[in-house]
Amino acid sequence: MSLKDLKDKCAIVGASMTKLAKKNPDKSTMGFALEACKMAIEDAGLAKDDVDGLLFTHPSQQGERHGFSGRVADLLGITSNFNATVDCGGATPIVLVQIAAMAVNAGMCKNVVCCYGWQNNPIDIPPSLPPNFEFTLTYGEVAATPFLAQITRRHMNDFGTTSKQLGTVAVTCRKHACMNPNAQSYGKPITLEDHQKSRWISEPLRALDCCPWTDGGGAVVVTSAERAKNLKKRPVYISGWGQAHGAPLLRPWRNPNISDWTIWKGASDTAFKMAGVARKDIDVAQLYDAFTIVFLVQLESSGFCKTGESGPFVESGKINLGAELPCNTAGGLLSEGHTMGMGHIVESVRQLRGECGERQVKDAEIALATGFGGVVNEYPPTFSCSALIVRR
Amino acid sequence: MTTEFKLPKPLPSPTEESKPFWDACQKQEFIIQKCSDCGMWRFPPSVLCPKCMSKHYHWEKPGGKGKVFSWQITHSPFYPAWDPPYNVAIVELDEGPRMHTNIVGCRNEDIHFGMPVELVFQKVEDQDWYLPKFKPAKNR
Numbered sequence: 161m162s163l164k165d166l167k168d169k170c171a172i173v174g175a176s177m178t179k180l181a182k183k184n185p186d187k188s189t190m191g192f193a194l195e196a197c198k199m200a201i202e203d204a205g206l207a208k209d210d211v212d213g214l215l216f217t218h219p220s221q222q223g224e225r226h227g228f229s230g231r232v233a234d235l236l237g238i239t240s241n242f243n244a245t246v247d248c249g250g251a252t253p254i255v256l257v258q259i260a261a262m263a264v265n266a267g268m269c270k271n272v273v274c275c276y277g278w279q280n281n282p283i284d285i286p287p288s289l290p291p292n293f294e295f296t297l298t299y300g301e302v303a304a305t306p307f308l309a310q311i312t313r314r315h316m317n318d319f320g321t322t323s324k325q326l327g328t329v330a331v332t333c334r335k336h337a338c339m340n341p342n343a344q345s346y347g348k349p350i351t352l353e354d355h356q357k358s359r360w361i362s363e364p365l366r367a368l369d370c371c372p373w374t375d376g377g378g379a380v381v382v383t384s385a386e387r388a389k390n391l392k393k394r395p396v397y398i399s400g401w402g403q404a405h406g407a408p409l410l411r412p413w414r415n416p417n418i419s420d421w422t423i424w425k426g427a428s429d430t431a432f433k434m435a436g437v438a439r440k441d442i443d444v445a446q447l448y449d450a451f452t453i454v455f456l457v458q459l460e461s462s463g464f465c466k467t468g469e470s471g472p473f474v475e476s477g478k479i480n481l482g483a484e485l486p487c488n489t490a491g492g493l494l495s496e497g498h499t500m501g502m503g504h505i506v507e508s509v510r511q512l513r514g515e516c517g518e519r520q521v522k523d524a525e526i527a528l529a530t531g532f533g534g535v536v537n538e539y540p541p542t543f544s545c546s547a548l549i550v551r552r
Numbered sequence: 553m554t555t556e557f558k559l560p561k562p563l564p565s566p567t568e569e570s571k572p573f574w575d576a577c578q579k580q581e582f583i584i585q586k587c588s589d590c591g592m593w594r595f596p597p598s599v600l601c602p603k604c605m606s607k608h609y610h611w612e613k614p615g616g617k618g619k620v621f622s623w624q625i626t627h628s629p630f631y632p633a634w635d636p637p638y639n640v641a642i643v644e645l646d647e648g649p650r651m652h653t654n655i656v657g658c659r660n661e662d663i664h665f666g667m668p669v670e671l672v673f674q675k676v677e678d679q680d681w682y683l684p685k686f687k688p689a690k691n692r
Contacts, residue, residue, distance in 0.1 A: 298562065298564050299654050300629065300631075300640050300654070301652055302630050310622040310624050312624075313623060317665045360627040360628070362628070363626075364624070365624075539595075
């Protein structure tokens with residue numbers, strides 16, 4: 161059996177996104193998870209007893225993190241044959257869909273809910289730092305922003321990428337978010353000048369290069385293509401997927417003296433090969449964008465432009481709604497909110513169903529979503545990239 | 553600019569693998585692992601070589617010279633123990649490995665790509681602990 165044999169054998173039949181806000185005071189991580197699961201199951205037109213698999217992204221730091229998916233399933237009141245709590249950072253939601261499709265194909269379960277839920281700072285408990293960031297925090301570097309700033313600086317050096325090009329990504333995502341009433345930044349347009357005036361967080365990254373803190377949840381339901389035909393909404397078929405993993409910048413023996421920008425290319429290459437489609441066939445793309453630089457790197461590693469040419473690509477306006485490759489139509493992590501990338505899957509589904517109103521890409525048939533995430537504080541900082549191609 | 557409140561500077565909590573590295577630092581000696589089979593220098597410390605998977609290694613003193621591979625200037629620290637703006641750089645040692653560090657002995661604005669640097673040990677303020685840092689190299 162090859163990956164191609166699994167093309168279009170499963171479908172996403174339910175999708176949900178809760179209210180998103182910087183501080184959503186009324187729910188815990190578990191609360192968001194349960195609400196998102198309920199919404200997605202209902203969106204699919206399934207009864208809760210139809211659900212026999214549950215996958216969850218790693219929860220935020222509160223309470224017992226181990227076995228989280230098991231407690232979500234129990235509190236939903238479902239009997240599950242297949243559970244896992246998965247951690248590939250921001251690549252996770254797409255990885256959940258991949259695992260769900262494989263499990264359904266293997267006959268292990270029928271209907272799998274892939275869920276995300278997150279509350280950043282429950283009841284003002286200060287975030288606790290794991291004890292051993294010995295090679296980063298010791299020097300004053302902690303969390304994703306400064307490490308992505310190192311990557312940004314290197315991209316600027318290697319290819320001449322500019323802060324204004326990064327800003328173009330932020331402005332485009334915000335423009336799209338202003339057409340998404342559920343986006344965290346809905347009704348708050350920004351200009352390139354606003355981006356250029358926003359304060360440095362970790363230079364060369366400015367405040368508007370970074371996605372906001374978001375409390376919320378989201379979920380999708382994966383089932384077989386056969387069962388999908390008889391459900392409430394138009395099925396969105398899972399055509400291709402892929403992953404790639406690696407430690408950029410810090411593994412010089414793989415690629416001496418240069419930054420390895422092609423390390424994540426395998427994710428989308430595998431997905432496009434499995435789906436049997438070309439880059440030009442993609443009608444709408446949701447590329448991971450926790451930071452503007454991540455979007456640029458994803459644009460390159462997804463094969464929409466050559467390595468190093470993402471800056472001019474975004475400046476040419478090609479990622480706008482109505483243009484050649486409309487991207488991050490719900491606003492992305494930068495402006496819809498940081499949903500670990502679950503928002504990118506949900507938006508792909510909604511675009512292919514034609515549910516997107518003002519921001520709808522006309523006749524969208526094939527969509528790409530990517531995920532990107534990892535560990536930046538422990539050595540060596542590693543990243544995972546995931547890709548998902550869906551069609552209606 | 554000074555942050556309103558400051559946390560104590562965090563010190564490393566060495567693991568079984570990294571303890572020899574940090575112990576040497578306290579004697580102001582800079583040692584990293586070298587694979588005894590394929591000869592590759594590596595960082596971070598590990599029980600095996602990621603190139604040939606050999607478990608045989610020894611600790612050796614690199615020359616202590618390298619160049620700036622990338623850097624960022626932190627203006628808004630997530631963990632407020634230092635006065636911003638301050639730099640955190642990734643330095644590539646002449647022997648190959650890359651590591652986080654601070655560039656000392658020059659202004660943040662003077663840091664540039666490929667800048668030759670050399671090792672200098674610096675005591676952590678108010679703490680009995682030495683960290684390997686890098687300063688602009690002379691005569692390179």
